[in-house]
Amino acid sequence: MYSEIQEWFSAEARDLPWRRDCSAWGILVSEIMLQQTPVVRVQPVWEEWLERWPAPADFAAAPAAEVLRAWGRLGYPRRALRLHAAAGEIVERHGGAVPDNYEELLSLPGVGTYTAAAVAAFAFGRRTTVVDTNIRRVHARLVIGQALPAPALTAAEMALAADLLPEDTAESVQWNAGVMELGALICTARSPKCGECPVLEQCAWIAAGQPEPTYIPKGQPWAGTDRQVRGAVMAVLRAASSPVHADLLWNAAEAQGHPEVAKELGKLHELNTHAPQLERALAGLVADGLAQLSDAGYQLPA
DNA sequence: GAGGCGTGGTG
């Protein structure tokens, strides 16, 4: 399978900036931004960041509020704060250089098994077992014959990925990148382009007659949740340059057409003269959002 | 180990 995927990858791989001549720091930033966020939205922000903060020390010195603003609308802003903390550790414990091995990468905040393996492989050419959602899906179809991988990563999947990894270090790096790209462009979650697949002939899922998924992926609720409130709060704060009053949050939520959010923030507005109740309500509604506000130097009314 | 965490494009 290696040669077919490699040939396809050489011809079809996307020309992404972090795949060109790029520092380990640039690779790390890209991997964090790409956690659950599509490439098309990451690319312009990544360009901005690398120009503004070309090395970990530059980024570590920036105020948290600026980090969150620069993060823009990539989503999951806690990733930005964790990367900020990681840059601090890189400066303090690694002399300002991104560590070049899996174990030390894994110890950084916001860096899990996937990101540690990916940075070790793509920034430092290490032979590591990279397993992301694309690779899991390709393995599930190509090797196992199932439409989708299990809901959560299993030990068996890790063992399979380790078994498939080429022994040669340089080939292992190309294999990781190629399988991931195949999952992103051809072997997609919905409507895979099997007609363009370089390993169609060897695919266990095709051989089995493309059976349907054996479970139903469960969606994440959004309307009326704390996350929706946090999203509205963060949208206001990104645009603000000074401490934000709760009234402003409510007005903004209403103006943005978020009736559920405005209703919840309206409760806070009514409670504004009763500080203890306000604190309790805020703690229940926007606990993480408040932590981010505090980290970013913002204040809520007393 | 299941659930929480932002955001916007798309079939």
Added chain:
DNA sequence: TCACCAAGCCT
């Protein structure tokens, strides 16, 4: 239209 989905991590 509205679920689903996008290079996960942490608790």
